[in-house]
Amino acid sequence: MSEAIKTDVLIVGAGPCGLFAVFELGLLDVKVHLVDILDKIGGQCAELYPEKPIYDIPGIPMITGHGLTESLLEQIKPFNPTFHLNEMIETVEKIGDPGFRVTTDAGKVFECKVLVVAAGGGSFQPKRPPVPGIEAYEGGSVHYAVRKMEEFRDKDLMIVGGGDSALDWVLNLHPLAKRITLVHRRDDFRAAPHSVEQMRALVASGQMDLLIGQVTALEGEGNVLSAATVKGNDGTVTKVACNAMLPFFGLTMKLGPVANWGLHLENNLIPVDTGTFETNVPGIFAIGDINTYPGKLKLILSGFHEGALMAQKAVKYVYPDKRVVFQYTTSSSSLQKKLGVN
Amino acid sequence: MAKINFVDHSGETRTVEVEEGATVMEAAIRNAVPGIEAECGGACACATCHVYVDEAWRDKTGAPTPMEEDMLDFGFDVRPNSRLSCQIKVTEELDGLVVTVPERQA
Numbered sequence: 434m435s436e437a438i439k440t441d442v443l444i445v446g447a448g449p450c451g452l453f454a455v456f457e458l459g460l461l462d463v464k465v466h467l468v469d470i471l472d473k474i475g476g477q478c479a480e481l482y483p484e485k486p487i488y489d490i491p492g493i494p495m496i497t498g499h500g501l502t503e504s505l506l507e508q509i510k511p512f513n514p515t516f517h518l519n520e521m522i523e524t525v526e527k528i529g530d531p532g533f534r535v536t537t538d539a540g541k542v543f544e545c546k547v548l549v550v551a552a553g554g555g556s557f558q559p560k561r562p563p564v565p566g567i568e569a570y571e572g573g574s575v576h577y578a579v580r581k582m583e584e585f586r587d588k589d590l591m592i593v594g595g596g597d598s599a600l601d602w603v604l605n606l607h608p609l610a611k612r613i614t615l616v617h618r619r620d621d622f623r624a625a626p627h628s629v630e631q632m633r634a635l636v637a638s639g640q641m642d643l644l645i646g647q648v649t650a651l652e653g654e655g656n657v658l659s660a661a662t663v664k665g666n667d668g669t670v671t672k673v674a675c676n677a678m679l680p681f682f683g684l685t686m687k688l689g690p691v692a693n694w695g696l697h698l699e700n701n702l703i704p705v706d707t708g709t710f711e712t713n714v715p716g717i718f719a720i721g722d723i724n725t726y727p728g729k730l731k732l733i734l735s736g737f738h739e740g741a742l743m744a745q746k747a748v749k750y751v752y753p754d755k756r757v758v759f760q761y762t763t764s765s766s767s768l769q770k771k772l773g774v775n
Numbered sequence: 776m777a778k779i780n781f782v783d784h785s786g787e788t789r790t791v792e793v794e795e796g797a798t799v800m801e802a803a804i805r806n807a808v809p810g811i812e813a814e815c816g817g818a819c820a821c822a823t824c825h826v827y828v829d830e831a832w833r834d835k836t837g838a839p840t841p842m843e844e845d846m847l848d849f850g851f852d853v854r855p856n857s858r859l860s861c862q863i864k865v866t867e868e869l870d871g872l873v874v875t876v877p878e879r880q881a
């Protein structure tokens with residue numbers, strides 16, 4: 434295990450609410466690290482609707498999910514937060530009063546005074562594709578991500594999907610696998626046109642197979658696959674030898690490890706005190722979509738407000754002896770110095 | 776107002792009324808029609824409002840846009856008459872529309 438990274442505050446989740454919390458904490462001189470399981474910053478805004486418009490951010494008549502993420506990053510730049518992407522926070526252990534030791538699935542260890550859970554709808558995890566009985570092969574022949582490419586050497590590999598992940602792995606694993614069959618429900622791909630062209634060239638030269646249709650049945654023993662049945666849109670049924678499968682059906686949000694951190698939960702949400710947004714565990718706060726209280730609205734603007742109030746209480750744990758004075762960014766020269774505008 | 780008929784996978788029909796301009800998904804959610812989840816609230820970002828349009832109505836509802844097709848890739852048992860109900864706007868022409876709710880959403 435690596436040496437612990439020490440930080441005032443650790444934020445679980447780099448969605449819009451986690452990002453704005455960096456700003457509010459930064460004004461109070463609190464240093465922040467953020468961890469997110471996604472490979473990008475922005476939470477739902479980045480993963481689910483980057484190109485779609487949002488109309489209810491106060492003072493901004495219209496902005497896209499991607500645009501909002503970019504603006505927030507610009508706004509928090511003076512505070513220089515550290516991001517740890519592609520990592521899921523797994524365990525939280527109390528080591529101080531308050532103080533926590535937190536570990537990720539990649540083996541990273543943090544020690545923080547305050548933990549802010551801004552986990553939204555939970556961690557993004559791959560969707561299980563609509564194939565009957567597929568659960569049985571998970572952990573065996575069915576994988577939702579490529580950890581080691583070597584695992585696919587000399588395999589009869591079926592890749593399912595039509596987006597960039599599916600096409601990228603077709604192209605990357607094609608030299609290793611014995612044979613690749615790509616299955617997609619229509620002869621039209623969302624993936625980058627360049628990848629689609631390369632894939633079509635491999636099919637044309639007989640180096641891989643492309644089937645248009647849907648996987649309807651799996652065969653195998655234990656968790657090891659031997660064949661998959663694909664039903665074509667024209668009704669034809671093809672059985673393909675297959676001992677490894679990579680389905681790419683997008684991501685869905687599951688609560689995940691947050692459930693194991695000793696926090697009270699109500700319908701998979703964390704109840705909080707609305708004066709401070711602290712949970713039942715002193716020193717652990719919850720803001721944004723993950724929390725609940727009477728009147729809660731799952732809106733970005735609510736999460737921004739929650740972050741501001743959270744910061745006022747969190748700073749007391751980080752600097753117990755410091756008196757916090759209320760100030761405006763418009764007029765406070767000390768705040769403006771922190772923002773690098775004065 | 777237009778009538779929309781939702782047939783569940785066992786064949787039972789529920790008829791609801793909705794004003795023109797709303798979507799078929801909204802008609803389902805407001806009337807708690809089972810089987811339409813609409814997790815993303817109609818942003819064409821979740822594919823959990825998937826329905827099959829009755830053959831007799833396919834011309835009137837039209838074909839999915841490319842964005843909708845991309846999202847349908849994540850649907851369960853997608854067929855040629857599959858649509859995302861949040862992308863079907865109810866018009867006078869669609870009064871009496873019949874759609875079937877799939878056995879499960881993605």
Ligand SMILES: Cc1cc2nc3c(=O)[nH]c(=O)nc-3n(C[C@H](O)[C@H](O)[C@H](O)COP(=O)(O)OP(=O)(O)OC[C@H]3O[C@@H](n4cnc5c(N)ncnc54)[C@H](O)[C@@H]3O)c2cc1C
Pocket residue numbers: 445446447448449450451452468469470471475476477478481482486487488489520521522523551552553554555556557688689690691720721722723731732733734736815818820
């Ligand atoms: C299609 C769509 C349209 C929307 N439109 C609007 C709108 O117009 N206006 C509006 O106000 N809101 C809108 N919303 C809602 C808005 O996106 C959410 O309220 C907002 O994203 C919540 O932000 P958040 O930071 O709390 O969580 P999220 O954005 O959900 O981010 C949470 C992050 O935490 C990560 N995470 C969770 N658990 C872990 C863990 N254990 N380890 C590491 N990382 C973890 C997740 O991977 C995720 O990236 C919309 C939502 C959708 C889906």
Ligand code: FES
Pocket residue numbers: 800812813814815816817818819820821822823824846859860861862
């Ligand atoms: S409600 Fe999410 S795609 Fe229709």
